[in-house]
Amino acid sequence: MIEHWRWSSLAAAALIAGCALQPLPDGGCPCPGQPPVAPRSNALEPVDFGALTGWKDGEQAAAWPAFLASCQALRWREAWRGVCARATELRSPSDEEARRFLEEYFTPWRLANSDGAIEGLVTGYYEPLLRGSRAKATPFVHPLYGPPDDLLTIDLSAINPDLRGMRLRGRVEGKRVVPYYSRAEIARGAAPVAGKEILWVDDPIEAFFLQIQGSGRVQLEGGETLRIGYADQNGHPFQSIGRYLVERGEIQLAEASMPAIKAWAAANPKRLEELLNQNPSFVFFRELPLADPASGPVGALGVPLAPGRSIAVDPRYVPLGAPVFLATTFPASATPLTRLVLAQDTGGAIRNPVRADFFWGFGPEAGAQAGRMRQQGRMWALLPRDLKPAPTGPVTP
Numbered sequence: 001m002i003e004h005w006r007w008s009s010l011a012a013a014a015l016i017a018g019c020a021l022q023p024l025p026d027g028g029c030p031c032p033g034q035p036p037v038a039p040r041s042n043a044l045e046p047v048d049f050g051a052l053t054g055w056k057d058g059e060q061a062a063a064w065p066a067f068l069a070s071c072q073a074l075r076w077r078e079a080w081r082g083v084c085a086r087a088t089e090l091r092s093p094s095d096e097e098a099r100r101f102l103e104e105y106f107t108p109w110r111l112a113n114s115d116g117a118i119e120g121l122v123t124g125y126y127e128p129l130l131r132g133s134r135a136k137a138t139p140f141v142h143p144l145y146g147p148p149d150d151l152l153t154i155d156l157s158a159i160n161p162d163l164r165g166m167r168l169r170g171r172v173e174g175k176r177v178v179p180y181y182s183r184a185e186i187a188r189g190a191a192p193v194a195g196k197e198i199l200w201v202d203d204p205i206e207a208f209f210l211q212i213q214g215s216g217r218v219q220l221e222g223g224e225t226l227r228i229g230y231a232d233q234n235g236h237p238f239q240s241i242g243r244y245l246v247e248r249g250e251i252q253l254a255e256a257s258m259p260a261i262k263a264w265a266a267a268n269p270k271r272l273e274e275l276l277n278q279n280p281s282f283v284f285f286r287e288l289p290l291a292d293p294a295s296g297p298v299g300a301l302g303v304p305l306a307p308g309r310s311i312a313v314d315p316r317y318v319p320l321g322a323p324v325f326l327a328t329t330f331p332a333s334a335t336p337l338t339r340l341v342l343a344q345d346t347g348g349a350i351r352n353p354v355r356a357d358f359f360w361g362f363g364p365e366a367g368a369q370a371g372r373m374r375q376q377g378r379m380w381a382l383l384p385r386d387l388k389p390a391p392t393g394p395v396t397p
Contacts, residue, residue, distance in 0.1 A: 043111055043112060043114075043389075044111055044112070044317070044381065044389050045110045045112065046107055046108070046109055046110075047108050047109070048108070049102075049108055051110065052380050053338055053378065054338030055099075055325060057338070058339055058340055059095055059339065060095050060099050060102065061097070062309065063339070063341065063342065064087075064090075064092065065306065066310060066341075067340075068087060069303040069304065070303065070323075070342050071084035071321075072303060073302050079384050079386050079387035080321070080384060082105075083106070102323065102340075102382060105385060106382040106383060106384060107384075108382055109380060109381045109383055110379075111318070111354045113352050113353055113354050114352075119376045119377065120356075120379070121352075121374070121376065122326070122328045122356045122374075122375045122376070123356075123357050123370075123373050123374055123375075124357065124359075124360050124370035124372075124373030125357050125358070125359060125370050126213065126361060126362065126363075126367045126369070127213065127296065127362040128206070128210060128213055128367060129217045129362070129363065129364075130201045130206050130207070130210060130217070130218045131201060131202050131219055131221075132202065132220060132226075133199070133201075133221060134200075134220065136200045137200075139202040141200060141202075142202065142203065142204045143193075143199070144197065144200070144207060144218075145186075145285065146197075146198050146284055146285060146286060147196070147232040148193050148196055149192065150172070150191075151169065151180055151232060151234070152170050152171055152177060153168070154168040168235070169232075169233065169234060169235025179235065179236070181234060182236055182280035182282070183234075183276065183277050183279060183280050184277040187273065187276075198228070198285060199218055199285075199287075204273075204276070205261070205262055209258065211281075211282065211283035214229070214230040215227070215228065215288075215297035216228055217290070217362070227287070227288040227289065227290040228286070228288065229286055230283060230284075230285065231284045231286035232283075232284045233281060233282065233283050233284065234282040234284075236281045236282070238348050238349060239278055239280060239281070240279070241275050241278050242256040242260075242261055243256075244278045245275070250264060257372065258371040299312070299344040299346075299359075300312075300320060300344070300345045300346040301321050301344040303344060305344055305345060306359070307359060307360060307361030307362070308341075309339075310342055310345060311326065311343060311344070311345065311356045312343075312344075312345035312346050312347040312350050312356065312357035312359070313343040313345075313350060313355070314351050314352055314355055317352075317353040317381075318343045318353070318381045319383070320344065320346070322342070322343045322381050323382040324341050324342065324343050324380065324382065325338075325339075325340055325380040326377055326378075326379055327377055327379075328356075328358075328375045328378070329377075330369075330373075330375075331369050331370075331372035331373035332372045337375075341356075341358070343381070345357070353379075354377070354378065354379050356377065358370075358373060360373075
């Protein structure tokens with residue numbers, strides 16, 4: 001994550017893809033206190049491991065560190081306690097040992113969308129690097145804000161248990177709760193965000209894409225690098241600026257990518273604010289520790305994301321922390337990408353059973369891969385044999 005309203009080519013997907021009701025946990029927000037849920041059974045069908053495309057050829061051991069990280073968050077859950085204890089004992093298995101372990105203790109469940117389709121969209125996201133300053137000074141004039149004091153969050157399950165996993169964001173106006181300020185209203189100065197600036201960066205379009213990614217790093221002039229992560233969001237639904245450009249004939253649908261939008265922004269600086277304000281969603285940040293530069297940002301599960309082994313999912317169908325076998329292709333390619341990954345994050349645009357956002361890691365190369373990734377793929381959730389999907393879900397196992 002890390003809310004993830006990320007640029008993934010979620011930007012290509014989301015790009016072209018009120019008080020808002022939003023599921024918990026928010027895409028990408030670090031929420032280690034949120035329990036995983038059991039998936040909805042009508043989205044899953046149990047199958048044999050032989051039905052998993054490329055299962056026998058996969059390098060399952062490479063995903064083991066990410067699996068053990070998931071277990072740090074899951075081991076207190078009854079359905080996961082036993083398998084996580086055994087996985088920890090296995091420590092550093094070979095591919096064959098990892099494969100045998102998973103086949104012994106897990107059942108693969110093939111995911112399908114509501115229309116019965118077993119293929120769905122797989123996009124990518126990454127952790128970007130921006131240039132910035134702690135003080136406003138040219139060229140660092142574009143703020144990254146922390147959460148404002150008047151932003152109200154209501155957990156609706158406290159009012160109605162049937163609304164578990166949903167929350168409302170807004171603000172108090174008199175005796176009423178009304179929608180929080182939109183991006184355009186925040187830009188006009190309507191929201192009390194003065195004094196909430198945590199950093200200033202030099203590029204408004206990069207700041208916008210940082211909000212879509214949900215997390216990133218900012219390099220200060222003195223050379224220090226900081227990690228910035230999602231803290232909260234204004235509650236408005238994400239709207240695609242790429243779709244806006246396509247609908248107005250500014251770019252072609254086939255060109256709707258992060259580089260294309262950045263190129264348009266560079267060529268049309270006077271229209272940039274108008275473009276960005278088409279997306280009313282606005283993300284607030286917080287500074288996070290960066291003790292280990294090799295470590296990924298913390299995802300919705302509350303553990304660091306592993307490049308190439310962590311994905312964001314819709315937690316209504318895939319419980320956070322679960323192993324997932326993914327069969328897709330590399331970005332803009334027909335080359336197979338089949339591997340064991342871990343459901344460790346969520347995302348604002350990750351909605352549907354067969355829907356994943358693939359974490360590529362940090363830096364320009366990861367960004368290039370993420371920006372081009374808009375593939376079709378299949379997914380199988382690997383669930384402990386004692387964990388059965390809920391008939392109406394989501395419910396706690």
